[in-house]
Amino acid sequence: MGNPMKIRAANKDGVTEVKVLVSHEMETGQRKDSAGAIVPAWFITELIAKHNDKVVLASEFGPSVSKNPYLAFKFKGGAKGDKIVVSWKDNKGDTRTDEAAIG
Amino acid sequence: MSRFSKSLLVLALCGVSAGAFAVDKYSGVGRQATPAEVKAWDIDVRPDFKGLPKGSGNVERGNELFEEKCASCHGSFGESNEVFTPLAGGTTKDDIKTGRVKGLSSGELPQRTTFTKVATISTVFDYIQRAMPWTAPKSLKPDEVYAILAYLLNLQEIVPADFTLSDKNIGEVQKLLPNRNGMTTDHGMWPGASAAKGGIGNGGKPDVKNVACMKNCKTEVQIGSTLPEYARTAHGELADQNREFGAVRGTRTLGPEAAKKAADASTLDLATKSGCMACHGIKSKIVGPGYNEVVARYKDQTDAEDRLFAKIKAGGQGAWGSIPMPPNAHVKDEDIKTLVKWIMSGSK
Numbered sequence: 001m002g003n004p005m006k007i008r009a010a011n012k013d014g015v016t017e018v019k020v021l022v023s024h025e026m027e028t029g030q031r032k033d034s035a036g037a038i039v040p041a042w043f044i045t046e047l048i049a050k051h052n053d054k055v056v057l058a059s060e061f062g063p064s065v066s067k068n069p070y071l072a073f074k075f076k077g078g079a080k081g082d083k084i085v086v087s088w089k090d091n092k093g094d095t096r097t098d099e100a101a102i103g
Numbered sequence: 104m105s106r107f108s109k110s111l112l113v114l115a116l117c118g119v120s121a122g123a124f125a126v127d128k129y130s131g132v133g134r135q136a137t138p139a140e141v142k143a144w145d146i147d148v149r150p151d152f153k154g155l156p157k158g159s160g161n162v163e164r165g166n167e168l169f170e171e172k173c174a175s176c177h178g179s180f181g182e183s184n185e186v187f188t189p190l191a192g193g194t195t196k197d198d199i200k201t202g203r204v205k206g207l208s209s210g211e212l213p214q215r216t217t218f219t220k221v222a223t224i225s226t227v228f229d230y231i232q233r234a235m236p237w238t239a240p241k242s243l244k245p246d247e248v249y250a251i252l253a254y255l256l257n258l259q260e261i262v263p264a265d266f267t268l269s270d271k272n273i274g275e276v277q278k279l280l281p282n283r284n285g286m287t288t289d290h291g292m293w294p295g296a297s298a299a300k301g302g303i304g305n306g307g308k309p310d311v312k313n314v315a316c317m318k319n320c321k322t323e324v325q326i327g328s329t330l331p332e333y334a335r336t337a338h339g340e341l342a343d344q345n346r347e348f349g350a351v352r353g354t355r356t357l358g359p360e361a362a363k364k365a366a367d368a369s370t371l372d373l374a375t376k377s378g379c380m381a382c383h384g385i386k387s388k389i390v391g392p393g394y395n396e397v398v399a400r401y402k403d404q405t406d407a408e409d410r411l412f413a414k415i416k417a418g419g420q421g422a423w424g425s426i427p428m429p430p431n432a433h434v435k436d437e438d439i440k441t442l443v444k445w446i447m448s449g450s451k
Contacts, residue, residue, distance in 0.1 A: 006258070008179050010170070021180040067213055068192060070182050 002090075007100035009084045016078030016102055018049060018057075020071045020086050028063040047071070047088040051078055061088070078102050146241075148229040152273065155225065156232075159269030160250025162257040168247055169254050172236045181258050184214060191258040193219040194281035199261060202284035218259045222286035224277045228252055370445040377434045379442065385450045392423045394450045401447070411443045412436075 003023035010017055022044065029041025041063060049057040056075040078084075080102055087097035136144075148154045170179065177183050181190030193216045198204045204219045206212035212219060221227055232248045234240050243251070253268035261279050262268070268276065277283065293304025300306070329335075338344070341353030374380050382390040383397075401407035414422075416439060418430035431439070 006180050008166075008170070019179045021182055068182075070178065070180070 002088075002094060002096040005086055005088075005096065005098040007084060007086055007098055009078070009100055009102040011078055011080055011102050015074050015076055016051070016082075016084075017072065017074045018084055018086075020049070022047070022069045022071065022088060024068065024088070024090065026063070026065055026067045026069065030063070042090065042092060044069070044088045044090045047086065049073070050085045050087075051075065052083055146229075146233060148225045148232065150223040150225050152225055152270070155228065155270050155273065156245035157270050158245035158249050159267055159271075160246050160248070160253055161267040162250075162253045162262070162264050164247075165250035165252070165254025165257075168243075168251050172243075173251065176237065181216075181255060189214060189216040190255060191218055192216050194259060196260070198281035199279050202280070202282070204282045204285060207282070207285070218255070218261075218281060220282055220285070222280065222282050222284070224252070224256075224273060224280055227255070228273070370441060371450075373438055374442055374445070377431070377438060377442065382428075390426055391428055394446045396423075397446055398449065408440075408443050408447060411446070412439055415439050415443065 005023060006021040008019045024044055025042050026044065027039050027042040029038065029043075031039045033039050043063050043065065044061040047057075047059050047061055048055060057073050059071075061069070082102045083099055084102060085097060085099040087095060089095045146154070148156075169177075169181075173181075176186040177190050178185075180192075182192055183189065193206055193212050193214065194204055195206075198206075204212075207215070207219060217227065228248060231251055232241070232243060232245070235243065235251075249268045249270075253262065253266055256262045256268065256276060257264055257266060259281070261281070262276065288298060288303045289305050291305060291307050291309045293302070294307070295304065296302030297304060297306030297308075335356050338356075340355065340357045342355045343353075345351070345353050371380075384393045386395050387393045388396065397411070401411065404410070414428070415431050415434070416436075418428045420427035434442075
């Protein structure tokens with residue numbers, strides 16, 4: 001399930017800027033723990049953002065993305081009160097979906 | 104007590120007495136500060152919440168204010184590391200229970216943030232009220248400071264999204280602060296008496312102990328650990344990278360032979376960068392002659408370096424066959440001289 005994402009969406013001059021703070025370990029699989037054993041890879045593989053039901057961002061993530069990634073993007077056509085839904089899937093098959101309203 | 108903290112105390116005492124007697128002692132100079140002036144100046148909020156103004160603000164209002172006044176530097180979620188270190192993040196629910204941020208000692212934190220370190224919420228309130236926003240300090244009203252602080256606490260998952268922070272419940276929030284037990288006064292920088300005698304520090308006892316050895320002393324210094332070779336040489340010859348004055352000298356990391364090798368390697372880099380190595384090999388002909396061939400032909404000629412300098416700069420054709428050497432006006436004169444010397448000394 002993972003921890004909730006923080007999502008802010010604000011409309012300005014017809015352009016909606018969405019900012020997302022994802023909470024995820026994002027282990028690369030290259031790191032070793034103090035005992036010398038490799039920490040297994042655990043990272044988000046894809047992230048999709050929808051405006052109402054329309055996909056406005058589809059992205060592939062990988063091990064090079066930082067822990068607790070921050071993401072910001074803009075799109076046209078949003079209106080105040082519309083729903084923004086962001087969901088991710090990681091390499092362990094875990095998923096998480098959160099939503100926010102455009103303010 | 105160390106000499107340092109003694110002199111601090113003396114200074115502090117001087118300050119107090121000067122404040123009390125200044126008016127009497129220097130008649131006609133200065134005047135007493137008015138109560139209004141003192142009030143305007145005396146804005147600090149202390150850990151026991153002395154000085155905390157009355158007011159309240161909720162997370163939602165804080166979000167609006169933060170977006171408007173703070174987010175451009177701190178990021179919408181207090182996560183930005185571009186202007187200042189991040190405000191929020193790095194703590195767990197367990198930390199809120201224990202009052203000690205585990206990541207600080209385990210080394211798991213990729214980056215420290217305000218809330219991984221701060222032990223008293225009053226400090227954050229005081230700082231926002233006193234210094235923020237950066238461009239207009241002291242412009243926030245108490246209710247706005249409460250709201251922004253509520254938003255930060257919500258970012259840190261200390262309070263829920265519908266929380267309203269006020270002077271009434273800020274004491275409760277203090278009990279939830281992730282690093283509230285992370286502060287110790289048990290070290291020598293606190294002036295005054297030790298905590299056992301009613302003071303706050305340890306009475307000025309230094310953090311390090313340099314005890315003079317009286318018996319069974321070590322007869323020689325043994326180096327307990329050394330840098331591994333790869334780390335030692337990672338930055339080249341340190342002794343060559345010092346400023347040229349002062350007592351501190353970097354250690355010879357490479358040794359004389361390795362130092363020469365490193366210098367030559369940089370000449371090879373220079374040759375590569377200048378485009379020489381595309382046509383000339385060190386020991387073989389590629390398009391133009393190898394450097395060994397050049398040395399063989401020119402080594403007995405006294406003016407060889409000058410002539411080679413001219414040839415490299417202007418280019419030429421015929422001496423080694425019909426393929427021309429292009430002019431190299433883009434290479435600096437001193438670099439050409441370095442290269443010629445390097446070639447004539449065997450390109451080693």
